[in-house]
Amino acid sequence: MKDLQELQNIILQAVKDLKYPSQPPDLYEPISYILSLGGKRLRPALVLMACDAFGGDVKKAVKAALAIEVFHNFTLMHDDIMDKAPLRRGQVTVHERWNQNVAILAGDAMMVEANKLMLQVPDAILRQVMDIFNDTAAGVCEGQQFDMSFESRDRVSADEYINMIRLKTAILLGGALKIGALIGGASTKDADLIYTFGEQLGIAFQLQDDILDVYGDPDKFGKQVGGDILSNKKTYLLIKALESAREGDAAGLQQWLDNISADPQQKVAAVTAIYNNLQIREQAEQAMQAYATKAFAAFDSIDLPNANKQYLRGFADSLLVREY
Amino acid sequence: MKDLQELQNIILQAVKDLKYPSQPPDLYEPISYILSLGGKRLRPALVLMACDAFGGDVKKAVKAALAIEVFHNFTLMHDDIMDKAPLRRGQVTVHERWNQNVAILAGDAMMVEANKLMLQVPDAILRQVMDIFNDTAAGVCEGQQFDMSFESRDRVSADEYINMIRLKTAILLGGALKIGALIGGASTKDADLIYTFGEQLGIAFQLQDDILDVYGDPDKFGKQVGGDILSNKKTYLLIKALESAREGDAAGLQQWLDNISADPQQKVAAVTAIYNNLQIREQAEQAMQAYATKAFAAFDSIDLPNANKQYLRGFADSLLVREY
Structure with a gap:
């Protein structure tokens, strides 16, 4: 079994090893940029940790872990536009450093890249994993939309709020763990x-x-x-x-x-x-x-x-x- | 063999039959809206036409055809934001009718929906089809970025221009035909x-x-x-x-x-x-x-x-x- 620190280091190295085309620069440089800003890499580490817990080889879960990390950063890039956020992890956001159109399109490309990475799981679990990934992605979009719409409402019920945070934040932890577990051979x-x-x-x-x-x-x-x-x-x-x-x-x-x-x-x-x-x-x-x-x-x-x-x-x- | 008109009608009905959740309304109503604006549905019709040409049952290609149509409309929704376009097919664009954040997020959700639809191809060609779909999607993003960056450049070479239109427009026709052909049993x-x-x-x-x-x-x-x-x-x-x-x-x-x-x-x-x-x-x-x-x-x-x-x-x- 590997501890969190060791798994985070594996992710750190894998993120560094991600290579994107050099053209067009305004599409791929923002992707490398946001992925280089750091963060604790907890979501991808959870993919590896779940795989490891079920006795799987964590090396075989690295692409799926990267898919989760790239997907998560895609949502951050687009959320930052919506929130007009000037900073992300203490650094200038993509829409401020480049411009808004670049941030929209680079985010779109990251979603495609996340899919490409996730598709590298073995055939036997491919459909199951992609279904989890897409259900999670759809839920995260729903959560973000609920969050935005709550801002302009006078009242929000506690149940609505719990459902919003469940969708916006919690299911990606669940999805990351479930995908890692399946790669590790879980029932x-x-x-x-x-x-x-x-x-x-x-x-x-x-x-x-x-x-x-x-x-x-x-x-x-x-x-x-x-x-x-x-x-x-x-x-x-x-x-x-x-x-x-x-x-x-x-x-x-x-x-x-x-x-x-x-x-x-x-x-x-x-x-x-x-x-x-x-x-x-x-x-x-x-x-x-x-x-x-x-x-x-x-x-x-x-x-x-x-x-x-x-x-x-x-x-x-x-x-x-x-x-x- | 079915002619273009018959295939377009199949798509038209299938688009009408697409059902999205009612919540959150600001996520799913814009998706139904842009898909209802019409257009010739040529790209999805090409999926069916290629399937039909290879002797496949076009019914089995309808979900993939819808995936292409939903993907194409996702790119239109985001392109309209980037171009600040007031109209799409003579109707108000999503970012004008709702707002920009809604258009960003609904577009993201359409990309997820397109993936869900495309994943419904048979297991035997699943990986092959998803690879074509993602390569096409990445190329379309690249083409859009080249197109935007050309606007601010003094000179663009003919080769660069051809590559841009190839990526932005042409490969989606190729991808639609190829996916339809594979569903139809093509080598x-x-x-x-x-x-x-x-x-x-x-x-x-x-x-x-x-x-x-x-x-x-x-x-x-x-x-x-x-x-x-x-x-x-x-x-x-x-x-x-x-x-x-x-x-x-x-x-x-x-x-x-x-x-x-x-x-x-x-x-x-x-x-x-x-x-x-x-x-x-x-x-x-x-x-x-x-x-x-x-x-x-x-x-x-x-x-x-x-x-x-x-x-x-x-x-x-x-x-x-x-x-x-």
Whole structure:
């Protein structure tokens, strides 16, 4: 069994070895550029880790892992256009460094490249893997569209929100694990279980991210604490607060949401106080815990010795035990 | 054997029968919308026609034909954003009717849907078909990028231009025919020949389009005669004229290109006169004829009785015998 670090190194090398045509430069240079920006390469590492857990040769899963990484970066390139984001991993985004048309078209080409890479799985599992890959890709598009449409809506239900983060983020973890498991020789049943593990873990992780935005330790949490509050982002916390707030809290919360020139520190403190009053943190943690429990229940049902599962379990634990 | 009209009707019905999820509406409604705008459905009809010519059951090629049509419309949706086009087939474009982000994301989802449709070919040819499809898709992206980058360049060579139209337009005709042929049971050799037929025919057709823009009969040619001249579009004619013009013609041509407030009628007449002086029409017709000859040479080498080839030949003839 190989640990996360070793698998990430394999991906790192494989990404470096990816070669694209030199012409036309404005199509292929942006692809090499975004893939060179780094990131933790967790999604492709999950492909390898699942393959490894089922006793497969990780070398045989490298192309599929790259397919997941190229697909993920394609979605980032297009999301950055939609979000008008100036930076990605601290570097200038493709649509800013080149232009928007280049970013649209290079993203399209990456989707094709991701398919080419994924098609290199063995014949015996080709159709199954491509079906998972396309279902995942369609779901990620749906999740992104839900996310964008939520921005312009007054209210979003907690169920709608969970479904959005499931599609936008969680199913790619599930899909990566399932494809890796199939390459490693997993049964359909175990492949389904590891998909559920990834999907539910992804939802729990995203809920944790929402909690950390408000309650995280600024030194340990990578982003600015309160950033979601300042941007009025419809996180699980805000959605639950809008659902349960009555009278004074409801009016106060709405006032802060409507106040576009509020002092940042005051707004974060005031909204956090309303969350505290409504016990939103506890509700969010309960929800997060419920998804984590589902994830680990599926994981425990996978028919593998514990020794084979240790790195996957360790990965899941590390994902969910960030300091508050 | 079925004629073009009958095959187009099959496609028309199949496009109508395509059903997409109702949620999220801003992802799937634009897909149904662009597919409902019509068009001649030539590319998907070519899939069926090639399948039919090789004695295959066209019903078994309908999903692949739809894949080609959905892919083609995905490229149109994204091209329209890049070109800032207000209209597509006389109707409002997706990025104008919804917004740009919707058009980016719905296009992405169409690419996934095209893959899902293409994956429904039989196992025996699955890998071969998906390889053709992805190579074609990558080529189309390359062609679009070359086309965009040519706009900002002073000079483009005739070879570069031919390669651009080959990638942007012609190879999708070749790919559609080749995939249809394989579904119909063609040998690899015949599948390669029909690809060359489509590719070379596509180049000839595009060159004819360049000629018709200047020398077409305004009543028969669908677009405004001289439109390419007015927009300084680097067509085969302009490229050849810039290559061969000397002294007076060269200076005159450059003056008209630089004159952004020229009277339209005067500009078209003057540039056409320079083309006439340089015998550009004859050069372009020779080039077009050379590609048509290559197309028909490949077509004639396909190991099929003439009766099986009649509709494909008729299609090619109809494409290239437009009145000037």
